[in-house]
Amino acid sequence: MLPAAAEWFSTWFDSPYYHRLYQDRDYAEARDFLSRLLAHLHPKPTARLLDLACGKGRHAMYLSEQGYDVTGVDLSAQSIAHARQFAHRHLHFQVHDMREPLPYGPFDFVLNLFTSFGYFEHEAENVVALRNAAAELRPGGKMVIDFLNTEQTIQALVAHETKTVGETTFHLHRHFHNDFIVKEISFRDDQGEEQHFEERVRALSRERFEEYFQLAGLRLAEILGDYHLRPFEQATSPRMIFVLKK
Template identity: 35%
Template sequence: MIPWYEQSFGKDYMIVYKHRDWEQADREVAKMAAWLDLPNRAKVLDIGCGMGRHAVALAACGYQVTGVDLSDILLAEAKENDDEKEIEWMNGDMRSLPFEDGSFDATLNLFTSFGYFSAESDNIAVMRQIRRVLKPNGLFLIDFLNPDYIVQHLIPYSERFEPEHGVHIEEVRSIRDGWVQKEITVYEPGKRDKARQYLERVRLYSLDWFEQQFKHLDLRLEQLYGDYDGSAYKAGSSKRMIMVGKSC
């Protein structure tokens, strides 16, 4: 069986998440860049770069940016959006990044591009790779969902129509055995029988889990934010866990 993350990140993904706009990405990156406090021309790796929104914004901040993703379709879209052609786009698996040890001043893993894999060892492997490709005292940022918030505020069902693409989108969300998952159905009006269906799954890792892995991998957590506005993390009410730290 083909894993969900090799099926879901295609052309329909770009329609389902069309609402994630570029101006928003610029604002988020400006905030994150301030948290990282990197020098101009620092080498930055965007892990799971998708359509390239954040990588492009990072390059505009003056960094040397590399974006890596497993989806050729999303990478092709990212290249189209890279007007200045300053970014290096690479196809690669985050469990085995195609870069030399100590290649980057900073790594970013954004919008919950973590916790995809069924095997615990695979998710830990992603963190090992982050540690491996960072320079000494390199910075990392992991932007992950807050499991406590998700459990309390999960919206079980939603639907909408995308007029630009002429499709209905249905999303069914649930929490099962430590995972949050979303079943996505995309279809044209009157063609429900020909619907295209996708699954997204993310393991609900706690802050304690991350802190334990950081300790084992010689990564030091230095800042913890609860959202892109820089608010302090609160376990019961913050939407996200945005973890910023250094390699030891």
């Protein structure tokens, strides 16, 4: 495994400029999706949920507000420090690398949402992460992996974009390289210094995911295609939302 300092997400996700760039994300849409997903999965009132790669915990908080016991884990220490101010008896947050065994279970549901998978340089690490999560699922438990529809995303890539947020102008360059969808992010920070980060998500196909699931001992129950939970259509769906059973 590469040292954390060498991995793009370990620095970019802890940067205040990451949160600045994405401050206009549609959280109302995310809450609507989570509400539909809960109705679709219908967890028992006593269910324990894991939000895997929870960021600052906004979605874990919403899930907890619906009455469930929720644990959120994320690699970003700064994000977890922010989330912990909202922790309570039934809402817990931990700094955790999903490639390491999870000691917080067992869980009835594991949710990995909004393309929080496929970041690792070595493909085998994706399987390790899934196996670790599956190990913390109770028998009969379910896992949800929400990923982009890779084929559609590559076809629709906007190569160059400029976005100004407050006093910061971000220059974005998107491309496909060595099995990864890459977004390069350049800007001058508040001190006027040039900064450069990148985001890298492995271009995982449905078929490759299905190989991962088999290796992790998970059974694919269904694939949903968008945040309205319509069935997945390869040619038109924006998302691949996998519902898996242990």
